[in-house]
């Protein structure tokens with residue numbers, strides 16, 4: 001039985017590598033919040049206006065709610081690091097959203113991995129997840145041995161750094177789990193010290209109410225008085241990753257669609273602030289992860305950064 005289990009796991013991992021994932025690991029499905037970190041995070045109000053986090057808390061805390069009878073979580077990571085994506089003033093755009101929308105691309109690939117898994121066992125239950133599904137992906141990356149949770153809360157791989165996207169297949173298939181990843185942050189505190197808005201209330205805990213990414217990507221309304229300075233970031237923020245020493249080893253992505261797009265690598269202040277040029281801005285962000293934030297809200301942030309009104 002153990003040999004069958006091992007062979008199956010090896011086949012799943014080989015399929016993931018064949019699909020182009022940079023890392024793959026397996027964890028045994030079970031409670032995802034054993035020390036109640038997530039529950040306490042929600043209770044403290046650190047989810048800010050992301051009400052969906054609380055609404056879907058039960059599923060996030062146990063993937064067996066999503067896939068009844070789940071035995072395993074297959075976790076994959078893919079590097080999006082591109083050496084030409086260098087966020088620069090006056091309007092900085094985070095690396096993760098300078099290329100094509102990762103949701104679409106990764107979802108397609110994670111769905112293929114699910115199909116490969118069903119080829120091994122056609123009667124298995126299996127659900128693909130990328131970002132928007134109610135799954136604590138970083139927790140599973142740690143459990144599946146492909147990353148540890150850094151003090152920045154980023155899932156860090158020694159081989160890939162932090163500029164990776166994660167995805168999972170939650171399945172009823174009984175697979176051989178890997179060992180959880182060791183922590184390699186040591187005494188480093190660079191990310192905690194560098195965060196421009198003091199969003200880390202403790203190592204490994206971000207208060208989204210202070211995180212720039214929350215405000216410029218997730219908050220889709222005019223900025224209230226308590227919103228922080230955006231420090232030049234018009235979409236996302238990479239500061240806690242830029243300072244992380246493990247990114248010296250970041251492996252450039254092999255995905256051509258994550259190459260920085262023109263208009264996103266060095267955003268034009270004129271196009272990004274002028275409502276009369278909305279068509280141009282809409283076109284620039286079409287098909288990127290920023291399409292969901294929408295041009296009016298991106299313009300609101302650009303105007304705030306450049307000292308214009310932020311409506």
Ligand code: B12
Pocket residue numbers: 032033037038041050094095096130131132133134135136137138139142149152153154155156162163164165166167204206208211213214218235236237238240
């Ligand atoms: C909500 C959310 C946000 C929020 C809140 C972020 C946060 N730190 O919680 C905001 C909008 C601020 C945000 C920002 C960003 N996000 Co985001 N986000 C999410 C989302 C949808 C849920 C995260 C969540 O559940 N947070 C709640 C906290 C409590 O959980 P957590 O940070 O995941 O930590 C868990 C474990 O790591 C573990 N844990 C923590 N400490 C320890 C310690 C030990 C010892 C152990 C064992 C476990 C452990 O416990 C926690 C709860 O169980 C995930 C996708 C997903 N479905 O998971 C993407 C996700 C985390 N985001 C991602 C990205 C890329 C970003 C940004 C880098 C984007 C950018 N450049 O601007 C920033 C990074 C900011 C930061 N330092 O976190 C990637 C991260 C990839 C990676 N390599 O880590 C994810 C996984 C999306 C994806 N599929 O790729 N994000």
Ligand code: SF4
Pocket residue numbers: 194195196197198199200206210211212213236237238239240241
């Ligand atoms: S993304 Fe920026 S604002 Fe958010 S925790 Fe990291 S450094 Fe701080």
Ligand code: SF4
Pocket residue numbers: 150151152153156184185186188189190191192240243244245246
């Ligand atoms: S900057 Fe240092 S403390 Fe922060 S995640 Fe990277 S290694 Fe860990």
